[in-house]
Amino acid sequence: MKKFAIAIHAGAETVKRKEVSKAQEKAYRKGIEEALRTGNAILKKGGSAVEAVVAAIESMENNEHFNAGRGGSLNQFGEADFDAAIMDGRNLNSGSVGSVRYVKNPIKLALEIMQHCKHAFLAGTGAEEFALRQGLELKEPSYFVTEEKLKAWHESVLEEQIAGHDTVGAVALDQQGNLAAGTSTGGLMNRMKGRVSDSPIIGAGTYANNPYCAVSCTGEGDIIMRGSIAHEVYAQVKYGGEQLQAAAEKAITMHAKFLKGDMGLVSLNGEAEIAFAFNTNLMKRGYSTDGQKPVIALWDDEEV
Ligand code: ASP
Numbered sequence: 001m002k003k004f005a006i007a008i009h010a011g012a013e014t015v016k017r018k019e020v021s022k023a024q025e026k027a028y029r030k031g032i033e034e035a036l037r038t039g040n041a042i043l044k045k046g047g048s049a050v051e052a053v054v055a056a057i058e059s060m061e062n063n064e065h066f067n068a069g070r071g072g073s074l075n076q077f078g079e080a081d082f083d084a085a086i087m088d089g090r091n092l093n094s095g096s097v098g099s100v101r102y103v104k105n106p107i108k109l110a111l112e113i114m115q116h117c118k119h120a121f122l123a124g125t126g127a128e129e130f131a132l133r134q135g136l137e138l139k140e141p142s143y144f145v146t147e148e149k150l151k152a153w154h155e156s157v158l159e160e161q162i163a164g165h166d167t168v169g170a171v172a173l174d175q176q177g178n179l180a181a182g183t184s185t186g187g188l189m190n191r192m193k194g195r196v197s198d199s200p201i202i203g204a205g206t207y208a209n210n211p212y213c214a215v216s217c218t219g220e221g222d223i224i225m226r227g228s229i230a231h232e233v234y235a236q237v238k239y240g241g242e243q244l245q246a247a248a249e250k251a252i253t254m255h256a257k258f259l260k261g262d263m264g265l266v267s268l269n270g271e272a273e274i275a276f277a278f279n280t281n282l283m284k285r286g287y288s289t290d291g292q293k294p295v296i297a298l299w300d301d302e303e304v
Contacts (some may be wrong), residue, residue: 002175006039006052007208007287008032012218012264012280013165017299018248020282024065029296031063032283032286036294039172044291048178049214050088052110054110057084057107057184060168064146069105071146072186074153075193082186083214084201086114089179089208096200098123106256107184110200112136115274117254117299121200144186148151156190157279167199168283169216171208171268181206181214181230188221197221203231212237213244219280220261227255233275244269248277276304 004032010032011302039056042048042140072080087094095114098121103109112134113122117294122130131138136183156163167185174180183199183206198205198221205221207230231253236247248267264278266285274287278300285304286296299302 001290002177003251003272003290004043004084004173004175005268005274005289006036006043006056006170006172006288007266007268008035008056008168008285009216009264009266010060010168010284011166011220012262012278012283013263014280015282021226024026026166027065028284028298031060031065031285032296033294034063035059036286036288037168039170040244040288040291042173045176045214048176050086050172051171052083052172052174052281053180053182054086054111055167056170057182060106061105061107061184064082065166066162066168066182066185066202068168070082070144071149073164073189073191074145074149075187075191075195077131077193078153079149079193080141080186082184083200084110084182084184085202085206086110087180087202087206088114088181089181089210092209094120094202095126096202098196098200099132099194100124101126101141102128102138103131104139107124107182109136110182120202123196142238153189162188162190164220167218169206169218169266171214171216173268173272177210177270179208179210179214179268181208183216191250197223199301201225203228205230207231207234209234213267215265217263217265217269219263219276223259223261224263227259229263229265233265244273246277248275252277252279
């Protein structure tokens with residue numbers, strides 16, 4: 001059997017440990033494990049990296065503990081809308097969706113755009129109409145809004161804060177040697193209406209290019225897109241000759257003078273090497289290689 005691997009993140013943030021309850025930690029670990037197992041099952045039977053990434057992200061979109069699909073962050077008016085992207089490292093094909101409502105699994109809409117749309121990126125009502133035409137599952141706005149996120153939204157509005165975490169992303173290497181990356185988010189809490197995150201922007205939140213690397217980012221999207229962080233990892237490997245972990249760390253720190261804020265990423269190469277890099281004390285993350293038991297970590301002092 002050829003090498004295969006999947007690695008995921010479920011958001012990076014700077015947070016006091018006591019603000020994350022034991023129950024939350026447990027739910028995060030369980031959700032990450034489920035997503036890794038879902039992706040792994042596909043890779044093990046010879047499925048593609050794209051299929052594995054989409055399935056792993058779909059599982060996290062359906063999990064209300066993460067900021068994607070159900071349980072996503074709400075904008076300044078308390079509304080949920082979503083951004084997502086998928087990229088196929090085999091041929092640089094990609095699909096992105098921005099500010100879309102109603103679609104149960106935004107990552108599936110991104111896939112649909114990659115496979116069946118003449119454009120690379122659809123946003124807003126056009127994206128929603130495309131989802132309807134393609135027969136994707138739609139949900140009432142209330143499906144996406146959980147009590148927990150509504151409470152967090154109230155706090156953000158009262159404190160006039162814009163905060164974000166729990167975005168989900170996955171990178172995979174399949175047995176054919178192909179890489180793929182995907183990211184899905186409900187965006188920042190209390191963001192302006194119409195604001196789009198880094199997640200669907202190819203080269204910012206999401207990038208994959210055989211044989212160099214696949215990357216998915218999380219953190220403050222407004223700086224991630226200005227630093228083209230996902231593409232930077234690739235550039236450091238390809239043109240800078242860096243090893244994957246060094247490239248990932250460089251991408252996070254290199255613009256620190258101008259781009260200040262939380263950032264994290266997961267990356268994977270054709271050798272099944274995995275790199276996590278983040279400037280926060282928490283990044284929910286995990287990986288599994290060759291179908292082995294998933295390795296999961298949340299805090300910066302945990303070994304992965
Ligand atoms: N990157 C996302 C955004 O800017 C937030 C996150 O990663 O949690 O909306």
